[in-house]
Amino acid sequence: MLISLEISNFAIVNDLNIEWRDGMTAITGETGAGKSIAIDALSLCLGERADAGAIRPSADRAQIVAQFNIQQLPKAQQFLKEHMLNNDEHDCILRRVISRSGRSKSYINGVSVTASQLKELGEYLIAIHGQHAHQLLLKTEHQLHLIDAYAGHTHLQTAVKNQFQHYQQLQREYSTLLKEQQAKAAQQQLLEYQVAELDEFSLEADEFKQIEEEQYRLSHSQTIINTCQHELMSLYEQDGTTVLSQLQHSAQQFNSLTSVDSSLSNIAQLLEEAVVQVEEASREIRDYADQIDQDPLRLQEVEDRLSKIMDLSRKHHVRPEELYEHHQSLKAQLDNISSDNARIDILEQEIAQTLSAYQQAALALSDSRSQSAKKLQKLISASMDDLAMKHCKFAIELQPKPELRPNSEGFDAIEFLVSTNPGQPLQALAKVASGGELSRISLAIQVIIAEKVTTPTLIFDEVDVGISGPTASQVGKLLRKLGKSTQVICVTHLPQVACSGHQQFFVSKKVIKGETFTSMKPLEDAHRVDEIARLIGGESISETTRASAKELLAIQAA
Known part of the structure; x- marks a missing residue:
């Protein structure tokens, strides 16, 4: 207090x-x-x-x-x-x-x-009831608030509100995805064409670098072969003096001198190692030269694929070495659009399920309101007798309307009805009650609500x-x-x-x-x-x- x-x-x-x-x-x-x-x-x-x-x-x-x-x-x-x-x-x-x-x-x-x-x-x-409370009584949203205050079913109201908020959240996401889907429709067609074209070409990671090197090698194969043969002759196979024979001769000379001066042994050893290195290099040159294939058909294939890479790169406004990553990026964008479409289908199911849960919660709230409205109607009628309105009749008309658009208050339509004179039908408060009568009805409701609320x-x-x-x-x-x-x-x-x-x-x-x-x-x-x-x-x-x-x-x- x-x-x-x-x-x-x-x-x-x-x-x-x-x-x-x-x-x-x-x-x-x-x-x-x-x-x-x-x-x-x-x-x-x-x-x-x-x-x-x-x-x-x-x-x-x-x-x-x-x-x-x-x-x-x-x-x-x-x-x-x-x-x-x-x-x-x-x-x-x-x-x-x-x-x-x-x-x-x-x-x-x-x-x-x-x-x-x-x-x-x-x-x-504290609860404050102002002097204009009777004016609020004419508003249906306030009438519904009074029913809820008397019923005290906060848990049911919370359930309706939570389901409605979840429904709203899903609807917003659904609306956003639909707008994005419409905006991406043309983009999706272009992406599908681009990805299909690149899928068909099927460029591998780092393939451009590899095929560029292969093209260069194939186009210079004769030069490579000639160079290998010439150098192999000079190093190892030429009749007469070769690099290998000269190294062998020098190694023998310095080996013989080590008996005179042992400090020359290191030079002799280096020359012997050089002989081994030249022999090894010569074998590798011969093996490499044997493997060089002057294949004009393969060269044409490689050059055609390289040309296609260059064409596609220009078409997509990327450098050739970036074409593979660009392809993967386009595929990811297309996958995202496809996943958005799948999410839309899922959202439609979730919205339907949430709407059903909302309607069930709203129906439970409506049942509670209906029971409380009947009790409140009797209490208000009794209080009106005490407030010198003996010939007045009061009724609360509460009708569930599931067809109404979902909202946080449920789907009940409410109307406070009154008849102030015998023989007159029940009508809406605003049409019948005078200012004094409205004040008394409002006061009766406020007192009843106050007794109920803690x-x-x-x-x-x-x-x-x-x-x-x-x-x-x-x-x-x-x-x-x-x-x-x-x-x-x-x-x-x-x-x-x-x-x-x-x-x-x-x-x-x-x-x-x-x-x-x-x-x-x-x-x-x-x-x-x-x-x-x-x-x-x-x-x-x-x-x-x-x-x-x-x-x-x-x-x-x-």
């Missing part, structure tokens, strides 16, 4: 510190005094959008601090634990600071957080607009009854509702040296009687209005 609220330099509030109690608290005050300022400040402290215009003109920043007791709030405790914001106490302190620049800072238990985190935590702490603090900001007399008295009793199990804070202008509070605050304002100051203080005993008397009779308070106030306080508190 809310324990305290500190407001500094917010709107026309200079400095305000309010201690709150359990039960029902009524807030009253003069018109324009700022009865809802505390609610507005609290909304800001719970993560609502900050506005530099809310800062008091004479100040540089505004600050709101709210303290809550969360001892009985496991969801709030779990949130704090998950975000490492918990402390050893049962209290939770929220703080919001707004600077003149428009920037704001948010804190939970002294730790800096985002405004969205404040808002998420705030949902476990939010520890409920704030009703002038939700009693458009009602008076016995109806106002009944509204007060409803809120007081609600205050026995939940902390209720109600901003009101009706004496019957104000009397129902277990305690009451009075809001006033005064102008000092051209500046407006708002204050808010608790009323006790005689002061509360005077305030109720003012609400009954206006600014002129008489003994008669005081007596009426005392009587009303006694009746509403009974």
